[in-house]
Amino acid sequence: MSKNVFLFSGQGSQYVGMAKELYDKYEGAKAVFKTAEEVLGYDLKKIVFEGPDTELNKTVYSQPAIISTSLCAYEALRANGVEFSGVAGHSLGEYAAMVISGIVSLEDGFRLIKARAEAMQKAAEENSGAMCAVIGPPSDEVEKVCAETAGYVVPVNYNSPVQTVIAGDISAVDAASEVFTERKARCMRLNVASAFHSKLMQPAAEEFINTAKTVSFSAPSVAFYSNVLGEKLTDFSDMPSLLAKHIVSPVRFVSELEAMKRDGFDTFIELGPNKVLTGLVRKTLSDVSYANVENEKTLIKALEAIRG
Numbered sequence: 001m002s003k004n005v006f007l008f009s010g011q012g013s014q015y016v017g018m019a020k021e022l023y024d025k026y027e028g029a030k031a032v033f034k035t036a037e038e039v040l041g042y043d044l045k046k047i048v049f050e051g052p053d054t055e056l057n058k059t060v061y062s063q064p065a066i067i068s069t070s071l072c073a074y075e076a077l078r079a080n081g082v083e084f085s086g087v088a089g090h091s092l093g094e095y096a097a098m099v100i101s102g103i104v105s106l107e108d109g110f111r112l113i114k115a116r117a118e119a120m121q122k123a124a125e126e127n128s129g130a131m132c133a134v135i136g137p138p139s140d141e142v143e144k145v146c147a148e149t150a151g152y153v154v155p156v157n158y159n160s161p162v163q164t165v166i167a168g169d170i171s172a173v174d175a176a177s178e179v180f181t182e183r184k185a186r187c188m189r190l191n192v193a194s195a196f197h198s199k200l201m202q203p204a205a206e207e208f209i210n211t212a213k214t215v216s217f218s219a220p221s222v223a224f225y226s227n228v229l230g231e232k233l234t235d236f237s238d239m240p241s242l243l244a245k246h247i248v249s250p251v252r253f254v255s256e257l258e259a260m261k262r263d264g265f266d267t268f269i270e271l272g273p274n275k276v277l278t279g280l281v282r283k284t285l286s287d288v289s290y291a292n293v294e295n296e297k298t299l300i301k302a303l304e305a306i307r308g
Contacts, residue, residue, distance in 0.1 A: 002267040002289065002306065005086035005223075005260050006077075006100065007281070008070045008093030009272030010251075012190060014062045016051035018273040019069040021295045023049075028075030032106070036068050039110035044068060059124060059193050063092050063117035064110060070096040070272035071106075073293040077271070080303055086265055088225035090277055091157070091197065091251050092116075101220035103236065108215045112243070115211035116204070120247070121193065123204035129195025130173040131156070132166050136185035139164045139254075149176045156197035157251045158230075160283040167195035197250055205247040212240035223263065230255030232263065257284045269293065269302060 023029045023045070036044050047056055048065045056062060070093065087097035095116075099109040134142050139155065142164040146153045151172030157165035166176055173195075177187040194200055217239040226233040228245055230252030257280070260268075268290040270277040275292035282290060291302035 002308075003086075003265050004082065004084040004267045004269060004306065005088065005225075005265040006074065006084045006097070007268055007270045007277045008087070008089035008096040009066055009270065009274065009277060010090035011059070011062055011066060011092045011196070012192060013272060013274040013276050014056055014066050014069075015273055016053055016056055017049060018065075018294060019072045020049050022072040022076045022299070025296065026072070026075050026079055028079060029072035032068055032071045032075060035106050036064055036110050039107055040064055040114055057191070059121040060117045063120075064113050066092060066272060067096050067099075067109070067113050069294070071099065073271035073299075074100050076299050077269070077293060077302075080299070082269075082303070082306055084222060084269070086223040086225065086260060086263070087220070088256055088260065089227070090159075090253055090280075091227060091246075093272065093277075094227060094246065096271070097224060098220075101222050101224050103217055103220050103224065103239070104215060112212060112215060116208050116243075116247070119204035119207040120196065120201060122207070123201050124194035126203065127194055127200040128170060129168060129198065129200045130170045131190040131192050131195055132173050132177050133157075133159070133163055133188040133190060134166060134177075134180050134185055135163050135188065137164075137180065137183065138162070142166065142180075145176055145179050149179070151175065152199070154198055155250060156195070158254045159251075160254060160280045162283060163280070165190065167198045168200070169195075197248065199248055201247045205244040208247060209240050209244040212243050215240075223260075225256045225260060227251040227253065227256065231259040253280060254284055257281060261285050261288060267291075267306065269306070 153168035153172035270292040
């Protein structure tokens with residue numbers, strides 16, 4: 001019997017119209033958006049289903065939009081009787097993972113995301129930065145180039161053995177990217193507002209923790225894997241500090257995936273828009289199954305894969 005872990009998408013994977021099919025079919029998905037809009041105080045459905053892109057891509061909207069889409073995918077799987085015994089998220093995705101594992105309630109999940117998105121949007125407007133995916137070199141080479149580059153640039157997302165995202169001041173990111181390009185690596189500038197998971201987000205972390213301290217946190221009902229640690233989280237005694245640290249710390253996704261496989265997980269199911277994490281699983285792990293759920297077509301395909 002397969003051992004399922006649910007993975008939740010991060011920022012940048014959003015697109016106009018996501019979640020619409022699942023929203024139309026599943027009552028649980030409708031309840032997700034209802035709760036989101038009660039907490040957020042605006043019509044999230046309109047932004048997600050109708051756009052425009054320029055509005056949806058703003059951090060303040062894209063974060064709750066992606067979480068809502070991921071939770072709609074979860075409701076669709078739940079309605080079809082799919083069980084799971086582990087969760088993880090990539091960056092923003094950790095909040096959906098916290099909701100479905102019982103660490104926070106749905107309402108508090110959206111309260112946290114509202115505070116996080118607003119704080120990060122504000123920090124991005126005050127601190128211009130950039131992010132770039134470096135494809136090809138191993139992470140230790142990426143670390144070395146960043147350390148040798150003048151200015152502030154650091155690895156922030158360890159996505160796969162051959163993909164590491166760097167972030168920092170625009171000039172330093174550009175300079176490091178030139179070095180990688182000269183070495184025949186592929187560099188892709190990310191469409192984000194600033195340098196997430198770097199020290200440029202410190203003001204956001206300091207602002208966000210005030211809201212996090214007002215939220216009730218519980219131990220999860222399933223295994224929960226942490227971006228900050230790169231492994232299973234076992235100490236839930238100070239989640240506000242951990243979540244504030246998460247905003248300025250690297251996402252150690254490769255280590256997380258390896259830890260999940262060591263712990264016996266063999267079926268990795270991504271919930272949310274696009275299938276970025278599914279691709280990272282494919283590039284990082286061997287001898288595992290994977291699927292993504294974002295609409296009716298992918299749901300049917302995932303159910304077939306899960307049920308064999």
